[in-house]
Amino acid sequence: xxxxxxxxxxxxxxxxxxxxxxxxxxxxxxxxxxxxxxxxxxxxxxxxxxxxxxxxxxxxxxxxxxxxxxxxxxxxxxxxxxxxxxxxxxxxxxxxxxxxxxxxxxxxxxxxxxxxxxxxxxxxxxxxxxxxxxxxxxxxxxxxxxxxxxxxxxxxxxxxxxxxxxxxxxxxxxxxxxxxxxxxxxxxxxxxxxxxxxxxxxxxxxxxxxxxxxxxxxxxxxxxxxxxxxx
Numbered sequence: 126x127x128x129x130x131x132x133x134x135x136x137x138x139x140x141x142x143x144x145x146x147x148x149x150x151x152x153x154x155x156x157x158x159x160x161x162x163x164x165x166x167x168x169x170x171x172x173x174x175x176x177x178x179x180x181x182x183x184x185x186x187x188x189x190x191x192x193x194x195x196x197x198x199x200x201x202x203x204x205x206x207x208x209x210x211x212x213x214x215x216x217x218x219x220x221x222x223x224x225x226x227x228x229x230x231x232x233x234x235x236x237x238x239x240x241x242x243x244x245x246x247x248x249x250x251x252x253x254x255x256x257x258x259x260x261x262x263x264x265x266x267x268x269x270x271x272x273x274x275x276x277x278x279x280x281x282x283x284x285x286x287x288x289x290x291x292x293x294x295x296x297x298x299x300x301x302x303x304x305x306x307x308x309x310x311x312x313x314x315x316x317x318x319x320x321x322x323x324x325x326x327x328x329x330x331x332x333x334x335x336x337x338x339x340x341x342x343x344x345x346x347x348x349x350x351x352x353x354x355x356x
Contacts, residue, residue: 129303130243132303133196133236133300133303133304134236134240134243134244136296136299136300136303137234137236137237137240137300138240139296140203140234140293140296140297140300141233141234141237142272142275142276142279143279143283143289143292143293143296144203144206144230144233144234144293145233145272145273145275145276145279146276146277146279146280146283146289147210147230147286147289147290148230148276150273150277152230152231153272153273153276153277154273156233156272157268157269157270157272157273158269159233160233160237160238160241160268160269160272161265161266161268161269162265163238163241163242164241164245164261164264164265164268165261165262165265167242167245168245168249168257168258168260168261169257170242171242171245171246171249171257171261172249172257174246174249192239192304193304193305195235195236195239196236196300196301196304197301197304198235199234199235199236199300200297200298200300200301200304202229202232202234202235203229203234203293203294203297204294204297204298205225205229206226206229206230206293207290207291207293207294207297209222209225209226209229210226210230210286210290211287211290213226214286214287214290236300241268244264245260245261245264248260248264
């Protein structure tokens, strides 16, 4: 379970850095300041944690279910940003969608803060005997400088905004999949069955076909609408 959580945190960091690269320098500095301030304000709480308590939290199904809700909301925000950002690159968005794009752009991600808290806790556990405030201020300073520079490097390495949006989309799909694994938390070890639930299977097939058909119809409608405008 710990490995799954660590992988999720790594993916959250990658997604955040990719999204931060979509900001200008002012936006990067604002979000970096927010992250640094969060580290400074929470180091007392991080210092009071213990490895045993954290392991108990990771093994608690109810807490994992609560975290899955937070993860789902965060992933939905990021995917919404990817979809709207991709549309904005090739078309003018309506006013409502343009406002929603700005909201999703400036929301750094709900999982970023638990990830920063976990990083601070790990550093406190690693550097035992070191002043907790010094560790927190050091991590805050690295965050304040490293985030904007990391975003600039990301943009330099991946200059195409379409590719960055696609990577954010794919990383968040992976986060959602890993979140399901973390939520299950080993409870799939229940007794299996060889019976096939034909009703449920048929329902899933119908939903998939209905979604596919609706997507094709919507795509054809939008294509015809664009053709009509061009004429």
